[in-house]
Amino acid sequence: MNRDLRSLMVFLVANVAFAISGCGSDSTASQTVGGTVSGLNGTVTLTDDGADALAVSASGRFTFSTPVAQGNPYAVAVQTQPGGQTCVVSRGSGTVGTANITNVLVACSAVTRTIGGTVSGLNGTVTLKNNGGDAKAISSDGAFTFATPVAQGSNYAVVIQTQPTGQTCGVTNGTGPVGDANVTNVAITCLTNGHTVGGTISGLTGTVVLEDNGGDARTISTDGPFTFATPILDGKTYAVTVHTQPVGQTCSVGHASGPMGTANITNVAVVCSANSYTVGGAVSGLTGTVVLQNNGADSQSISSNGTFTFATSVAHGGSYAVTVQTQPATQTCTVGNGTGPVGAANITNVTVTCAVNSYTVGGTVSGLSGTVVLQNNGADSQSISANGSFTFATPIAEGSTYNATVLTQPAAQTCTVTNGSGAMGGSNVTNVGVTCSANTTTISVSANGTIPVNAAAGTVTVTNTGVSTALNVAASLPGGWTGVTQDASNCTAVAANGGTCTLSFTSTTPYVAQAGISVSGDNIASPPTTALAFSVNGYQVFAVPTASTALVVGSSDVSSSAQWSVDTFDIFGIAETNTVAAGAACNGATDGACDSAAIEAHYATPYTNYAAGRCYQITSDNTGTVSVGTWYLPAICELASAGQEASCPTGLPNVDSNLFQLGFGNITSNGTQAYWSSTEAASDATIGAWIQAFGSGNSAQTRYYKENTWGVRCAREVSY
Numbered sequence: 001m002n003r004d005l006r007s008l009m010v011f012l013v014a015n016v017a018f019a020i021s022g023c024g025s026d027s028t029a030s031q032t033v034g035g036t037v038s039g040l041n042g043t044v045t046l047t048d049d050g051a052d053a054l055a056v057s058a059s060g061r062f063t064f065s066t067p068v069a070q071g072n073p074y075a076v077a078v079q080t081q082p083g084g085q086t087c088v089v090s091r092g093s094g095t096v097g098t099a100n101i102t103n104v105l106v107a108c109s110a111v112t113r114t115i116g117g118t119v120s121g122l123n124g125t126v127t128l129k130n131n132g133g134d135a136k137a138i139s140s141d142g143a144f145t146f147a148t149p150v151a152q153g154s155n156y157a158v159v160i161q162t163q164p165t166g167q168t169c170g171v172t173n174g175t176g177p178v179g180d181a182n183v184t185n186v187a188i189t190c191l192t193n194g195h196t197v198g199g200t201i202s203g204l205t206g207t208v209v210l211e212d213n214g215g216d217a218r219t220i221s222t223d224g225p226f227t228f229a230t231p232i233l234d235g236k237t238y239a240v241t242v243h244t245q246p247v248g249q250t251c252s253v254g255h256a257s258g259p260m261g262t263a264n265i266t267n268v269a270v271v272c273s274a275n276s277y278t279v280g281g282a283v284s285g286l287t288g289t290v291v292l293q294n295n296g297a298d299s300q301s302i303s304s305n306g307t308f309t310f311a312t313s314v315a316h317g318g319s320y321a322v323t324v325q326t327q328p329a330t331q332t333c334t335v336g337n338g339t340g341p342v343g344a345a346n347i348t349n350v351t352v353t354c355a356v357n358s359y360t361v362g363g364t365v366s367g368l369s370g371t372v373v374l375q376n377n378g379a380d381s382q383s384i385s386a387n388g389s390f391t392f393a394t395p396i397a398e399g400s401t402y403n404a405t406v407l408t409q410p411a412a413q414t415c416t417v418t419n420g421s422g423a424m425g426g427s428n429v430t431n432v433g434v435t436c437s438a439n440t441t442t443i444s445v446s447a448n449g450t451i452p453v454n455a456a457a458g459t460v461t462v463t464n465t466g467v468s469t470a471l472n473v474a475a476s477l478p479g480g481w482t483g484v485t486q487d488a489s490n491c492t493a494v495a496a497n498g499g500t501c502t503l504s505f506t507s508t509t510p511y512v513a514q515a516g517i518s519v520s521g522d523n524i525a526s527p528p529t530t531a532l533a534f535s536v537n538g539y540q541v542f543a544v545p546t547a548s549t550a551l552v553v554g555s556s557d558v559s560s561s562a563q564w565s566v567d568t569f570d571i572f573g574i575a576e577t578n579t580v581a582a583g584a585a586c587n588g589a590t591d592g593a594c595d596s597a598a599i600e601a602h603y604a605t606p607y608t609n610y611a612a613g614r615c616y617q618i619t620s621d622n623t624g625t626v627s628v629g630t631w632y633l634p635a636i637c638e639l640a641s642a643g644q645e646a647s648c649p650t651g652l653p654n655v656d657s658n659l660f661q662l663g664f665g666n667i668t669s670n671g672t673q674a675y676w677s678s679t680e681a682a683s684d685a686t687i688g689a690w691i692q693a694f695g696s697g698n699s700a701q702t703r704y705y706k707e708n709t710w711g712v713r714c715a716r717e718v719s720y
Contacts, residue, residue: 031096033074034063035104042082044108046089049075056106068096076104084153085110111152113178116145117186124164126190131157138188150178158186167192191231195260197238198227199268206246208272210253213239225266232260240268248316248344249274275316277342280309281350288328290354292335295321302352314342322350330398332357359424361402362391363432369522370410372436374417377403389430396424404432411493412439412471412523440525441466441496443473448515448531448663449505450540451484453550453720457504460530462491462519470494473521475503475530483509491521510534510541510550510720513658531662536718538622540664543638543653545717551638553655554631554714555666557675558614564676564689564706565610571602575682576636576646576690588679589637589648592715595678596632611676615714623718631714636677636690636701638715644701646679646690655713656692656699667694668711674704675711 033048036059043057052066068074076092087108094101115130118141125139134148150156158174169190176183197212200223207221216230232238239257254269279294282305289303298312314320322338336351361376364387371385380394396402404420415436422429442465451458464470473491477484484507491501503519513533520527534541539552573585574595580587586594599612607613612633619628634655637648641657648654659665667675674693681688681703688703691710704710 029098030067030069031098031100032063032067033076033096033101033104034061035076035091035102035106036060037062037087037106037108039108040082040085040087040106041108041110042085043080044078044082044085044087044106045080046106047077047079049073050077053079059108062106063100063102068101070096070098072096074101076106078106082108084151111180112149113152113180114145114149114182115156115158115178115186116143116182116184117158117173117188118143119169119188119190121167121190122164122169122188123167123190123192125162126160126164126167126169126188127162128188129159129161131155135161143184144188145182152178152180154178156183160188164190192233194231194233194236195262195264196227196231197240197260197265197268198225199240199255199266199270200225201251201270201272203272204246204249204251204270205272205274206249207244208242208246208249208251208270209244210270211241211243213237214241217243226270227264232265234260234262236260238265240270242270246272275344276313277316277344277346278309278313279320279322279342279347279350280307281322281337281348281352282307283333283352283354285354286328286331286333286352287354287356288331289326290324290328290331290333290352291326292352293323293325295319296323299325307348308352314347316342316344318342320347322352324352328354330357331355356397357426358395358397359426359428360391360395361404361424361429361432362389363404363419363430363434364389365415365434365436367436368410368413368415368434369436369438370413371408372406372410372413372415372434373408374434375405375407377401378405381407384434390434391428398424398426400424402429404434406434410436412468413437414439438523439468440523441468441470442525443470443494443519443521443528445519445528445530448533450533450535450664451505451507452538453507453510453534453536453541457487457506458532458535459505460503460519460532462494462501462503464494464496464499466525467496468523469496470499470524471522473501473503473519473524475505475532476518476520477532478511478514478517481507481511483507484511494521505532507534510536510544512541512544512653513662513664515662531664533659533662533664536720539716539718540659542655542658542665542715549717549719551653551715552718553634553659553665554716557668557711557713558618559611559712560668560673561709562611562614562676562712563609563709564704565599565603566707568687568706569602570685571598571680574598574678575680575685577682588635588682589646590635590652592635592638592678593632593717595635597629599633599678600629611710611712612678614712618714621716631716633676633678633712634715636679636692639675639677639692640699640701644699645703646701655715656694660694660699661696667713673711674702675713 038059040059046054048064052064056062078087085108090105092104127137129135130146134146167190172187173185210218212228216228249272251272255267286305291301293299294310298310324333331354333354337349368387374382376392380392406415413436418433419431444463446461449458449460474488487504494501515531516529518527541550543551574588576589578584578588596612600616607617615631615633618631636646639655642648642650660667674691677690679690691704693700
């Protein structure tokens with residue numbers, strides 16, 4: 001080898017040695033820790049050095065997730081055991097070297113518990129078995145334990161394999177799951193051989209409780225065989241008794257007691273039958289012989305007052321029904337408390353009350369419109385408020401007399417009685433007749449009345465001019481007067497011979513006055529009529545042109561002698577034939593406000609020189625200060641009714657028809673006074689205008705010279 005090759009080898013060896021020495025001194029080298037689990041049946045949780053918990057659910061290899069540095073210790077332990085098992089760690093600790101730890105062993109095995117209990121009453125040898133094996137022979141009372149433990153979570157089943165001679169042993173708490181403690185409560189109870197006691201029950205309808213030897217109670221609810229649960233030892237005695245009788249029955253026991261032989265007792269006889277009780281009570285008022293019957297069969301003849309009892313008893317739970325089979329002569333007997341179920345005691349409260357035969361008195365009422373009180377024999381009162389049949393409440397004994405009279409007459413009526421008295425025969429009296437008729441009266445009313453709108457009430461006075469009290473007097477208002485409210489509470493009873501009352505009226509709406517309003521009541525003959533008008537702000541209404549306005553006439557004349565005008569001039573479009581539709585300024589015959597405005601525009605001041613001006617210049621009225629022009633001179637057809645000379649339209653509300661002729665308006669009617677209208681005369685409008693004269697039943701219109709003087713009554717429109 002030449003020098004260069006030797007040098008290279010030396011260099012490589014030196015570097016390799018250096019590298020190896022460097023790896024050996026690395027402080028971060030670590031190894032995993034693990035091993036093997038065996039026998040696992042569940043989940044075990046392992047830890048390494050108290051940390052890095054690892055849950056393992058099957059046998060086989062395991063490795064902790066966190067490596068351990070070389071030179072550090074490791075310590076594998078069980079943190080949580082699997083249910084029903086115990087796992088043990090071997091080779092679980094040490095120091096981590098240069099290789100992974102793989103030899104930790106975790107061996108798991110089932111936890112076992114012993115099975116045992118106590119034997120009592122044993123007189124011989126009994127052989128027990130657990131789970132079909134592990135036999136154990138026991139010859140004395142006391143605790144016992146099977147030799148073979150049973151895994152926790154498994155079941156145990158202890159049975160008797162061989163009974164002791166002359167005894168029978170029974171097992172309690174013999175089966176169940178094995179928990180986390182030894183089983184120590186299996187009880188083996190041994191008894192000397194005996195025989196059962198039993199027999200048969202018959203006739204039972206409820207529930208009976210039997211006892212043997214004062215105990216071993218047996219509850220039975222049906223007929224048939226029965227057996228007590230506890231055997232009786234040979235040679236001992238038995239004694240069957242009834243501890244609790246069934247409801248409504250009594251049970252008796254046959255072959256009830258004796259010594260126990262060598263066989264079961266099966267001939268005890270329990271016979272049950274229903275309890276029964278007597279039915280009876282008391283008779284009172286009897287003067288002859290009455291025959292009673294119970295349940296339609298058991299008859300009993302009784303001839304004196306006092307207690308009685310039917311011969312045949314009735315079973316508990318059954319029912320009784322006492323009736324009168326034969327009534328005593330001249331008497332009627334009634335039964336009280338006569339029916340019901342039979343309980344657990346005799347029935348003693350049936351009452352039989354006898355009384356002399358009696359019959360009712362009654363008849364028929366007709367024509368009645370109130371309430372009449374009738375009376376029989378001065379005592380038995382009956383209040384009747386409707387027509388039809390009636391019967392006095394108290395019967396009258398046969399042969400006695402009756403006398404029906406009127407105790408109290410109905411208001412405003414008189415009732416008379418026919419067939420009201422006589423002798424009581426052998427049947428009810430039904431032909432008493434009571435006939436009622438109204439006591440009528442007459443009334444008068446004040447001539448008319450005015451109803452203020454949205455103000456105090458208007459009134460009408462009613463006077464009773466007859467000899468009977470007037471009842472429920474009221475006015476029959478027109479159907480269209482929906483805004484009017486009548487208060488007739490003062491007139492429910494108006495005394496006769498001049499008694500008075502007041503009908504009051506309020507309204508939220510004005511209507512055109514109307515006559516012929518009837519005032520009547522419950523007993524008014526020939527009801528009178530009256531007239532009603534409406535006022536707004538103290539002025540009477542003669543027309544209602546809209547739902548919120550009314551036309552009213554002044555309460556007095558503004559002048560009794562005024563000219564229509566001071567000259568002769570034809571003011572265009574205000575004659576009775578002029579209409580706006582035909583090109584005129586106004587509807588001359590019907591629109592006084594328009595007519596007046598045309599007159600005032602023509603003549604102007606002084607307003608005292610002409611009739612329309614007298615109305616125009618009014619600046620205050622019942623409402624307070626008003627603007628000039630608020631009041632106007634009415635047109636001829638606002639003053640007059642149809643059928644007069646001006647040929648006014650039929651049905652147009654006006655002062656004559658709707659106020660004056662009904663007694664309203666305070667308008668002069670002396671045969672000489674007439675009133676100017678604002679309507680010119682179409683036949684000669686230059687010199688003439690229409691006037692209206694008011695007369696009762698004969699008002700008239702005519703055309704007159706404008707320079708003449710007549711009265712002036714103004715009108716205006718008001719809102720309400």
